[in-house]
Amino acid sequence: MTAQRIDGNALSRQLRSALARRAAQLAAHGQQPALAVILVGEDPASAVYVRNKVRACQDNGLRSILEKYDASLGEAALLERIAALNADPGVHGILVQMPLPGHIDPHRVIEAIAPAKDVDGYSALCAGALMTGLEGFRPCTPCGCMKLIESTGQPLAGRHAVVIGRSNTVGKPLALLLLQANATVTLTHSATPDLGHHTRQADVVVAAVGRANTLTADMVKPGAIVIDVGINRRADGRLCGDVDFDRVQEVVGWITPVPGGVGPMTITMLLENTIQAAERRAAALLPSS
Numbered sequence: 001m002t003a004q005r006i007d008g009n010a011l012s013r014q015l016r017s018a019l020a021r022r023a024a025q026l027a028a029h030g031q032q033p034a035l036a037v038i039l040v041g042e043d044p045a046s047a048v049y050v051r052n053k054v055r056a057c058q059d060n061g062l063r064s065i066l067e068k069y070d071a072s073l074g075e076a077a078l079l080e081r082i083a084a085l086n087a088d089p090g091v092h093g094i095l096v097q098m099p100l101p102g103h104i105d106p107h108r109v110i111e112a113i114a115p116a117k118d119v120d121g122y123s124a125l126c127a128g129a130l131m132t133g134l135e136g137f138r139p140c141t142p143c144g145c146m147k148l149i150e151s152t153g154q155p156l157a158g159r160h161a162v163v164i165g166r167s168n169t170v171g172k173p174l175a176l177l178l179l180q181a182n183a184t185v186t187l188t189h190s191a192t193p194d195l196g197h198h199t200r201q202a203d204v205v206v207a208a209v210g211r212a213n214t215l216t217a218d219m220v221k222p223g224a225i226v227i228d229v230g231i232n233r234r235a236d237g238r239l240c241g242d243v244d245f246d247r248v249q250e251v252v253g254w255i256t257p258v259p260g261g262v263g264p265m266t267i268t269m270l271l272e273n274t275i276q277a278a279e280r281r282a283a284a285l286l287p288s289s
């Protein structure tokens with residue numbers, strides 16, 4: 001039996017139609033949600049992702065402000081731009097595309113974004129809020145993974161979830177979200193000796209590594225849910241994920257494709273966070289009773 005494909009484009013379309021309604025409602029009150037995207041340098045993959053984000057804003061009634069800078073932009077100049085966007089009441093979300101050129105400290109940049117506008121959810125404050133269960137923006141890619149898992153209708157409580165990769169932006173926050181959903185979580189990484197030993201026991205596997213064929217058919221349990229975060233470019237120029245899709249889909253129950261899986265959901269969650277930021281701002285402007 002072949003796995004059911006979890007369609008991130010279709011799920012995104014569904015969720016975005018509700019988001020577009022919320023954006024229109026805000027716009028009708030003179031509060032159109034606005035996302036500022038800062039791109040430093042010419043990385044071609046970053047250019048594609050940023051273009052997709054800007055287009056998604058346009059298609060769903062959000063305003064986007066795209067600021068492109070030469071790779072030589074100094075850190076102080078970038079921090080100044082962030083300060084200006086922090087102070088601009090017409091901007092609700094700020095995203096600085098990663099990776100940044102080597103001479104800029106990403107931590108300093110992330111922490112410079114006003115917490116109310118940190119729609120990536122990358123700051124230490126957001127990370128702490130996620131860890132403790134407090135309100136705050138949740139990182140977009142992990143949130144998108146959770147929505148994809150939820151769309152299968154399979155409960156997570158009591159299930160074993162194995163995450164491959166422990167980055168601050170994907171693996172680590174995703175492990176916390178899975179834990180919050182009462183899964184039993186194993187977080188693996190490059191120093192994990194026998195990945196297959198863990199993944200073979202998993203009801204849910206999420207691969208977020210950045211290496212093709214990290215998860216192969218001999219490493220998965222029949223019926224499992226497989227979420228592929230990885231984006232890799234093959235020799236022929238085509239995109240692929242971290243999962244050996246063609247063979248793994250013959251074993252598992254559900255699987256996300258690349259492209260068309262996690263990528264679009266990341267952008268959908270970015271729209272969600274930006275609209276939420278605008279809704280909070282609008283609520284704060286209401287006269288208190």
Ligand SMILES: NC(=O)C1=CN([C@@H]2O[C@H](COP(=O)(O)OP(=O)(O)OC[C@H]3O[C@@H](n4cnc5c(N)ncnc54)[C@H](OP(=O)(O)O)[C@@H]3O)[C@@H](O)[C@H]2O)C=CC1
Binds near residue numbers: 170208210
């Ligand atoms: N679709 C989307 O929306 C998004 C896709 N991505 C993609 O997801 C992938 C991961 O991104 P990101 O988390 O930022 O990447 P990072 O490079 O920051 O992290 C990769 C992680 O994978 C681990 N790893 C590396 N090799 C192995 C291995 N052989 N076995 C097990 N673990 C390994 C690393 O371990 P260690 O910590 O020990 O070094 C690290 O924790 C990339 O392909 C990226 O392009 C990322 C964000 C969004």
Ligand SMILES: Nc1nc(=O)c2c([nH]1)NC[C@@H]1CN(c3ccc(C(=O)N[C@@H](CCC(=O)O)C(=O)O)cc3)C=[N+]21
Binds near residue numbers: 049052096258260264
């Ligand atoms: N501050 C910041 N926030 C991010 O959210 C962020 C980032 N930096 N740096 C890089 C990663 C990566 N990322 C993706 C977004 C969309 C797609 C996407 O649209 N993917 C499409 C296809 C992409 C293509 O055609 O190349 C898909 O998978 O179907 C992919 C990856 C966001 N990231």
Ligand SMILES: [Mg+2]
Binds near residue numbers: 169
């Ligand atoms: Mg990273």
